[in-house]
Amino acid sequence: MSNVKIKSKNLNVYYGDKQALFDVNLDLNEKEVTALIGPSGCGKSTFIRCINRMNDVIDICKVTGNIEMDGININDKDLDVVSLRERVGMVFQKPNPFPKSIYDNISYGPKIHGKGETKSELDQIVENSLKKSALWEEVKDRLDEPGTSLSGGQQQRLCIARAISVNPEVILMDEPCSALDPIATAKIEELIDELKKTYTIVIVTHSMAQAVRVSQKTGFFHLGKLIEVGKTEKIFKNPDNKMTQDYITGRFG
Amino acid sequence: MTKEERLKKRHRAEKRFRFYGLTSIFVALLFVVILVQNIFSKGSSAFKKTVITTEVFFDQELLEIQNGASQEEIMEADFYDIMIENLIKAYPAKDRDEEDELLKLFSGDAEIEIKKAFLNDNNLIGKTITLDLTASDDIDQLHKGNYPRDLPEERRRISDFQLVIYDYFVENKKISKNFNNYFFNNGDSRDPELAGIGGALVGSFYSILICLLLAFPVAVLASIYLEEFAPKNKITDFIEININNLAAVPSIVYGLLALQILLATIQLPRSTPLVAGITLALMTLPRIIIPCRASLKAVPPSIREGALAVGASKFQSVFHHVVPLALPGTLSGTIIGLAQALGETAPLILIGMVAFVVDIPSSPIDPSSSLPVQVYLWSESAERGFVEKTSATIMMLLSFLIVMNFIAVYLRQKFEKRWN
Amino acid sequence: MSNEHTVKSYEEELQFLKDSLIKMGSLTESQLSDAMDAVIKVDKDSIDKIIKSDEEINKFRSKIDTQIMNLLVKRAPMAIDLRETISSLKISQDLERIGDLSKSNAKKVKPLPLDLPDELLGNLKRLGELVMKQLNDVLDSYVNKNFDKAKEVWEKDEQVDDLTYIAMESVIDFLSKDKKNLDFSTHLIFATKNLERAGDHITNIAETVCYLVKGEYLKGSRPKGKVIQE
Numbered sequence: 012m013s014n015v016k017i018k019s020k021n022l023n024v025y026y027g028d029k030q031a032l033f034d035v036n037l038d039l040n041e042k043e044v045t046a047l048i049g050p051s052g053c054g055k056s057t058f059i060r061c062i063n064r065m066n067d068v069i070d071i072c073k074v075t076g077n078i079e080m081d082g083i084n085i086n087d088k089d090l091d092v093v094s095l096r097e098r099v100g101m102v103f104q105k106p107n108p109f110p111k112s113i114y115d116n117i118s119y120g121p122k123i124h125g126k127g128e129t130k131s132e133l134d135q136i137v138e139n140s141l142k143k144s145a146l147w148e149e150v151k152d153r154l155d156e157p158g159t160s161l162s163g164g165q166q167q168r169l170c171i172a173r174a175i176s177v178n179p180e181v182i183l184m185d186e187p188c189s190a191l192d193p194i195a196t197a198k199i200e201e202l203i204d205e206l207k208k209t210y211t212i213v214i215v216t217h218s219m220a221q222a223v224r225v226s227q228k229t230g231f232f233h234l235g236k237l238i239e240v241g242k243t244e245k246i247f248k249n250p251d252n253k254m255t256q257d258y259i260t261g262r263f264g
Numbered sequence: 265m266t267k268e269e270r271l272k273k274r275h276r277a278e279k280r281f282r283f284y285g286l287t288s289i290f291v292a293l294l295f296v297v298i299l300v301q302n303i304f305s306k307g308s309s310a311f312k313k314t315v316i317t318t319e320v321f322f323d324q325e326l327l328e329i330q331n332g333a334s335q336e337e338i339m340e341a342d343f344y345d346i347m348i349e350n351l352i353k354a355y356p357a358k359d360r361d362e363e364d365e366l367l368k369l370f371s372g373d374a375e376i377e378i379k380k381a382f383l384n385d386n387n388l389i390g391k392t393i394t395l396d397l398t399a400s401d402d403i404d405q406l407h408k409g410n411y412p413r414d415l416p417e418e419r420r421r422i423s424d425f426q427l428v429i430y431d432y433f434v435e436n437k438k439i440s441k442n443f444n445n446y447f448f449n450n451g452d453s454r455d456p457e458l459a460g461i462g463g464a465l466v467g468s469f470y471s472i473l474i475c476l477l478l479a480f481p482v483a484v485l486a487s488i489y490l491e492e493f494a495p496k497n498k499i500t501d502f503i504e505i506n507i508n509n510l511a512a513v514p515s516i517v518y519g520l521l522a523l524q525i526l527l528a529t530i531q532l533p534r535s536t537p538l539v540a541g542i543t544l545a546l547m548t549l550p551r552i553i554i555p556c557r558a559s560l561k562a563v564p565p566s567i568r569e570g571a572l573a574v575g576a577s578k579f580q581s582v583f584h585h586v587v588p589l590a591l592p593g594t595l596s597g598t599i600i601g602l603a604q605a606l607g608e609t610a611p612l613i614l615i616g617m618v619a620f621v622v623d624i625p626s627s628p629i630d631p632s633s634s635l636p637v638q639v640y641l642w643s644e645s646a647e648r649g650f651v652e653k654t655s656a657t658i659m660m661l662l663s664f665l666i667v668m669n670f671i672a673v674y675l676r677q678k679f680e681k682r683w684n
Numbered sequence: 685m686s687n688e689h690t691v692k693s694y695e696e697e698l699q700f701l702k703d704s705l706i707k708m709g710s711l712t713e714s715q716l717s718d719a720m721d722a723v724i725k726v727d728k729d730s731i732d733k734i735i736k737s738d739e740e741i742n743k744f745r746s747k748i749d750t751q752i753m754n755l756l757v758k759r760a761p762m763a764i765d766l767r768e769t770i771s772s773l774k775i776s777q778d779l780e781r782i783g784d785l786s787k788s789n790a791k792k793v794k795p796l797p798l799d800l801p802d803e804l805l806g807n808l809k810r811l812g813e814l815v816m817k818q819l820n821d822v823l824d825s826y827v828n829k830n831f832d833k834a835k836e837v838w839e840k841d842e843q844v845d846d847l848t849y850i851a852m853e854s855v856i857d858f859l860s861k862d863k864k865n866l867d868f869s870t871h872l873i874f875a876t877k878n879l880e881r882a883g884d885h886i887t888n889i890a891e892t893v894c895y896l897v898k899g900e901y902l903k904g905s906r907p908k909g910k911v912i913q914e
Contacts, residue, residue: 065572070496093575101573107566109585119584120574170570177575220760247762249899259762261689 016041016181016211017062022076024057024066024235031057033235034076039181039228044203044212046222046243049232050263055215058232059183061085062213063099064092080181097124100174104186106166108158108173113150116158116169117141120177136176143209144172145202164195171202175210182206184214188221200225219259223247231255303662307655313444313457314404315396316370316433320350320378322388331387338383347375351397354438355429365426371398371457396442401457401649406430407439410648447656451622452633452641456649459642461657463624467537467617467632468606474541474628475548475605480598482545483552487594490553491560492582511550518547519611527615535616535631543615544605551604555597559590592679599672603665609636635661694759701751701772705779708744709823711737712779712786716819716882719786720812722793723875724805734790741783748776764899771896775826778885778892782819785878785885792871804858807851808876814840814847815879818886826893834893837886838906844883845909851876 017039024032032054039045047055057066062085066072078085085095097120109116117137118127127133137154141147146168150161158169167187174182184203188196203212203225216222222229223243230240231252239252250256257263265273324330326345329337351370357363374397381395382388402421405411407430417424433439450460494500522543526532532539563586571581617637625632633641639657642650689695715737722730755761755769818837825833855876859869887906894902 063573065569068569068572093577096573096575101569103566103569103573105566107564107570109567109570110589119571119576123574123576123580173570173574219762223762248766250763256763257687260765261691261694261759262687263690 013043014041015039017078017080017213019058019061019079020077022058022061022074022078024054024061025073025075026069027071031235032061035237037230037237037240039211039213041211042207042209043228044207044214044226045228045230046226047213047215047230047232048217048219048222048258049238050258051217052234053232054235055232056185057235059101059185059213059215062181062183063096063101064090065101067092097177098179099181099183100177100179101183102167102170102174102185102187105190106163106170108161108166108169110157110159112155113141113158113161113169114154116173117176120173124177126177140172140176143175143206144168145198145205146172162195164191164198167191167195167199168202171199171206175206179210181211181213184212186215186217189217196221219247231258233258303655303658307652307657307659309408310447310652310656311444312408312441313446314399314407315440315442316354316399316403317438317440318350318354318395318397319392320346320381320395321392322346322382322390323349324389327389331389333386335383338379338386341379343375343379343382347378350378355432362425365423366429369400369403369426369429371400372455373398373458396440398446398457399439401455401647402426403430403439404457405648407441408652410652447653451624452620452638453622456645456647456653459650459653461635461638461653461660463621464633464635464638464657465660466624467540467621468634470537470625470628470632471540471544471612471634472602472606474538475544476598476602478542478545479548479552479601483549483598484556484594486549487553487556487560488582488587491557492586493578507550507553511554514610515547515608516610516614518543519614521546522611522615533629533631535619535621535633537625537628537630537632537634539615540612540617540634541628543611544608547608547611548601548605551601552594552598555600556590556594559593559597560586562593563589592676595679596672596676599668599675603668603672606664606668607636607661609640612637613640635664697751697755697759698765698768701748701755701769704744704748704751705772705775706823706827708741708748708776708779709819709826711741711744712783713816713819713823715741715783715786716812716816719790720809720816722790723796724809724812726793726796726798726800728793731790731793735787738783738787741780745776745780748772767896767899771892774892775889778888781885782882785882789875789878792875795871796868801858804854804872807847807854808872808879811844811847811851811876811879814844815883815886818844818883822886822889822893825890826896829893829897831894831897834890834897835902838890838894838902841883841887842907842909844880848876848880848883849910851879 015038019035019037022032022035022037023030035054035058037058047058049055060066061074061078062080064085066074074086076086080099084090109119111119114137117140118133121127121133121136127136138147138151141150146165149165150156150169158166161169167190171182171187188199191199200221203214206212214222214225216225226243228240229243229246231238231246231250231254233254239246239250239255241251246255247259250259323346326349327341327343329341333341348367351367351374352363354369355366357366377395377397381393399407402411403426406413406422411420411422413420413427422430430439446458447460448465449462450458451463453459490500490503522539526539526542527534532542567585567589568581571585572578576584612634617633618641619631619633620641621631621633623630635657639654639661642654642657689698715734718730718734718737721727722734752769752773755765759765761769818840821833822837824830825837852873855869855872858872859865891902891906894900
């Protein structure tokens with residue numbers, strides 16, 4: 012359980028002249044949930060977007076340093092980002108299902124990666140993904156309805172199912188519950204508990220309570236620097252760094 | 265001012281604003297009603313033509329062909345004598361002058377109409393049938409009440425004798441109005457009673473078709489490239505400014521462009537829907553690009569990110585996700601652009617569509633007219649008969665525009681429902 | 685980055701908790717001292733006063749309990765705040781028990797004769813004074829978040845055990861000299877035991893303070909002195 016899946020070393024990110032991340036060294040363990048906390052603008056989202064190279068879509072963004080997964084350098088210019096994103100999925104803050112049917116939402120990924128050739132194969136993938144994200148029972152009779160007809164919590168589970176459908180190894184979650192009500196949030200947290208048995212998960216969250224509930228390892232970011240990282244229990248019961256303690260106890264001015 | 269006074273003042277202001285709004289809408293609707301009523305009243309009579317019920321006897325002696333002749337033989341045969349013989353019998357005329365005046369009551373196509381009857385049934389020799397022959401333009405207008413009868417004869421287009429015959433026909437119920445199929449089937453003609461928009465209709469259809477086939481793909485692909493793939497630098501900014509400016513260029517300038525390049529340099533055939541289509545396409549291009557780009561811009565970035573995150577390439581994310589969402593807006597813009605193109609007159613005049621074209625074009629490279637140009641041409645003619653036809657053509661044009669706009673709205677709603 | 689909570693009411697609630705605890709601590713100290721005095725001087729008049737002040741201590745306990753519940757529900761305290769809250773819970777429990785034990789000792793004064801030998805009372809007095817010092821020190825260490833001081837208190841429990849043993853022996857000695865003494869001797873035995881128990885609770889408080897300050901529990905078992913076989 013303590014194998015390192017993703018490792019970053021001296022990772023620096025610049026948006027034009029402004030530096031967003033400073034020398035971040037962070038190890039993410041396999042089949043574990045790592046939570047990233049910190050005030051707004053501290054660089055947590057920037058960090059996870061480095062892992063699946065989503066920062067590429069921003070023209071002025073420059074990434075230097077090392078970030079590796081299973082020994083492969085993610086920052087390599089020649090790396091095929093499409094296959095990278097097949098291995099590293101992402102769930103966003105606001106649920107963003109495609110404006111297509113539920114079925115098509117899930118089958119899109121496998122189709123473009125050539126993972127499901129026949130209809131029955133795709134059917135199987137769709138069913139498995141929906142079952143794994145605890146949505147199957149609720150939507151199995153209406154797979155043709157548009158994904159946008161679901162409630163917020165269901166939409167987010169749909170997005171999780173979509174991320175799972177291509178069989179990734181890592182799932183990145185950028186504040187996945189911030190737009191959801193408590194019941195939907197609880198369902199997603201339950202789901203994360205289950206998913207961590209199969210996938211490596213990194214979750215950015217503003218809710219400290221959620222970070223404690225859900226993660227085994229927590230990293231605290233502030234102004235682009237990784238201030239402290241460690242076992243979740245330790246960080247929240249007895250952190251080493253005073254800044255960390257001030258942040259989690261609400262003493263940040 | 266107390267709180268209550270302020271509240272009252274605000275309420276009054278809101279009431280005033282509502283009143284202004286409703287008044288403007290009312291005034292606008294009033295103008296629309298007046299316009300429509302004006303055109304309708306002038307144009308509705310064009311859909312009917314006056315016919316004179318005449319007995320026609322197919323005398324073998326006056327015909328070269330026999331019963332059972334083939335279609336080609338009938339087409340080539342001369343029916344002039346049959347026509348004269350029968351028409352003179354419609355009313356007693358005492359001399360040649362009066363005979364001429366009698367004949368003038370019928371349209372110039374009377375011979376052809378009699379021939380058509382024989383084409384339908386080639387066993388009519390020796391038989392008498394009753395035909396509704398198209399009346400001449402003057403009788404048509406007289407019957408529709410557009411000619412005043414109380415003028416001295418020199419100032420009238422219809423002589424006293426002709427009036428007598430007309431009254432006789434009316435009394436004996438030999439004169440009536442039928443549906444004017446000539447209006448839709450015939451091309452232009454010097455005779456108003458025979459003139460139709462058939463040629464212009466087909467000409468417009470071909471022009472718009474070519475315009476669509478050229479403008480739509482180019483515009484949409486250009487928009488997609490500029491919006492999604494092109495790097496954001498000074499060059500693309502420059503292009504964007506120029507596209508926006510193109511939309512504002514007066515349409516007659518496009519006509520000049522077509523005249524110089526398409527006609528003079530490349531020497532494409534004049535007055536054809538092909539040239540019209542190309543010209544209109546150039547004009548419509550920016551009018552499609554602008555709404556298409558706006559629709560593409562309006563697609564939320566979360567959709568693109570969702571697609572990319574699942575491992576789609578940039579190309580896939582654009583064409584599988586962004587473009588379908590931008591389609592409703594693009595289609596609306598396209599149809600509105602086409603509707604505008606349909607009504608364009610100035611550039612088409614420049615490329616020579618003012619020519620008098622009688623035949624209905626059978627391909628885009630046959631010379632033709634177009635609906636708005638036809639309106640222009642007829643509005644310049646002296647004959648009273650063209651007045652109603654001009655208005656009727658305007659009615660047709662407006663109906664097409666309304667239908668196209670409805671299609672735009674329908675398509676937009678349908679697609680938006682599907683994807684929302 | 686200040687050292688106060690961004691939400692002032694949170695800061696005030698925590699402060700209120702600490703203040704209540706400190707007040708409760710002072711009351712307990714007085715209680716313990718008064719009870720000791722009563723026993724040594726065989727002062728039967730102060731018994732009622734002591735019983736009354738015990739009610740005060742209990743009231744504080746409920747107040748602190750309620751406050752802790754509020755903090756947990758409202759604030760979901762983390763790290764040091766969490767430790768502070770839980771520690772307050774434990775310390776107030778221990779203080780209340782010390783108060784009860786003092787009250788119990790005070791009650792035992794009633795049946796005591798006025799002519800108890802000095803030596804007997806002396807041992808008891810020494811034990812009492814040590815326990816009072818322990819309480820004072822441990823409360824100090826709480827107020828000042830002084831790990832070392834708390835650890836000392838924790839370690840000194842050994843001495844408390846030793847003095848208990850000595851006091852106990854002298855009572856048993858006294859008891860064995862004259863059967864008449866049996867009746868109130870048992871009271872004295874219980875009173876001595878109560879003081880030892882008070883010492884244990886004080887040791888608990890010391891452990892809690894250490895955890896509060898360092899975030900780790902003290903390693904090893906607490907030092908034990910001689911123990912009377914029970």
